[in-house]
Amino acid sequence: MAPLKHVERENPIIDASFRDFCASHGIQTVEDFLLHDLYELAAFAERQRNADRLKEGITFMLSLIELQCRPWLNGMELLEDLHRNKHTLSTGDKGIDSLLQGGFREGQVTELVGPSSSGKTQFCMQAAASVAEKYSARVLYLDTGNSFSARRIAQFICSSSDAALRQKVLSRISCQMVYDVYTMFDMLHGLEVTLRSQAQMNVNEDRLQLLVVDSISSLITPILGGSGSQGRALMVAVGYMLKKLAHEHNIAILVTNHTVGAGEGGRTKPALGETWKSIPHVRLMLTRDHRNNNCTISILKHTSMPAGHTVTTMTREDNTHCL
Structure with missing residues (x-):
């Protein structure tokens, strides 16, 4: 899965500070992010000095993953x-x-x-x-x-x-x-x-x-x-x-x-x-x-x-x- 550094090219909120925070929890890739307990990650983010920016990064990652999901298609659209x-x-x-x-x-x-x-x-x-x-x-x-x-x-x-x-x-x-x-x-x-x-x-x-x-x-x-x-x-x-x-x-x-x-x-x-x-x-x-x-x-x-x-x-x- 893509390293988090690659995601930074698409949105600067995923910067070195956010990647360091994720790395401290064993998160190096988007796949690691998906496998992690996000409630626990958000709780740790709350304790940091840059909590708002870290939470913004977590929210962005979730929205990015959601965008990658395929849209719903009906049977006629699939057949066409x-x-x-x-x-x-x-x-x-x-x-x-x-x-x-x-x-x-x-x-x-x-x-x-x-x-x-x-x-x-x-x-x-x-x-x-x-x-x-x-x-x-x-x-x-x-x-x-x-x-x-x-x-x-x-x-x-x-x-x-x-x-x-x-x-x-x-x-x-x-x-x-x-x-x-x-x-x-x-x-x-x-x-x-x-x-x-x-x-x-x-x-x-x-x-x-x-x-x-x-x-x-x-x-x-x-x-x-x-x-x-x-x-x-x-x-x-x-x-x-x-x-x-x-x-x-x-x-x-x-x-x-x-x-x-x-x-x-x-x-x-x-x-x-x-x-x-x-x-x-x-x-x-x-x-x-x-x-x-x-x-x-x-x-x-x-x-x-x-x-x-x-x-x-x-x-x-x-x-x-x-x-």
């Missing part, structure tokens, strides 16, 4: 927004596109769940190549495990025989390494500021249309230990920011998640628990038969179709082809 602004983007695989009734939906968070070595990263890179090539769109790929490979993405570009066009497609895909959830907050906040500025200037050329986070569970799992609620609060905040970016800027967001054991019988389930379950609009399960490299994708959750539908496709690590 869906048809006008929320298009579908091909995943790069005809079978999966058919399963998803066209592919990824802009404005939604799609989660791909699967065990290790099931092909999640390959799916992400194929999707990045597809969107950058077919829609001349920008793609932002947040890599949490050093798994991004420009060479592999180049193999997914169907026009890869044309070196100039291949380079142009690759130039539309940006990769950023992210190793902890706090860096993730900063990056998402910076992205939101950039997108808001572009929207105000009506910049539509090479618009960002796909954001990939591979993998979201690698960032969140380390903060969920123990019985405290802070880790879960941070997880929900990440989910909220992703959904907000998707909806307000018409971006399709793809995140990957690993699986954990679900008890006897060798069954597995998506990691991150029930709290995270409500975050993605679409949840897909990816499994691989290593005997023949066939991959099966099943719908666990979808906003416009029932769960249980599946498709099987071939995704060989050593034999990439355009579908």
Whole structure:
């Protein structure tokens, strides 16, 4: 989440004195502010010499957070927004596109769940190549495990025989390494500021249309230990920011998640628990038969179709082809 120092650019009431006061209570970011007991904070502010200014700063922070909340929309407005602004983007695989009734939906968070070595990263890179090539769109790929490979993405570009066009497609895909959830907050906040500025200037050329986070569970799992609620609060905040970016800027967001054991019988389930379950609009399960490299994708959750539908496709690590 944004450090309080960034907020000062928008309103000088959040000055060094206010930030020092917040820091003395362990508050460094907007996220910390949300997690803190605001009644207690206001009580401490009352005891300071500059109490009025500190309380004014607390009030401003609350109003700023309120402004960031999405306005109420009725069903007709949501439907019109869906048809006008929320298009579908091909995943790069005809079978999966058919399963998803066209592919990824802009404005939604799609989660791909699967065990290790099931092909999640390959799916992400194929999707990045597809969107950058077919829609001349920008793609932002947040890599949490050093798994991004420009060479592999180049193999997914169907026009890869044309070196100039291949380079142009690759130039539309940006990769950023992210190793902890706090860096993730900063990056998402910076992205939101950039997108808001572009929207105000009506910049539509090479618009960002796909954001990939591979993998979201690698960032969140380390903060969920123990019985405290802070880790879960941070997880929900990440989910909220992703959904907000998707909806307000018409971006399709793809995140990957690993699986954990679900008890006897060798069954597995998506990691991150029930709290995270409500975050993605679409949840897909990816499994691989290593005997023949066939991959099966099943719908666990979808906003416009029932769960249980599946498709099987071939995704060989050593034999990439355009579908």
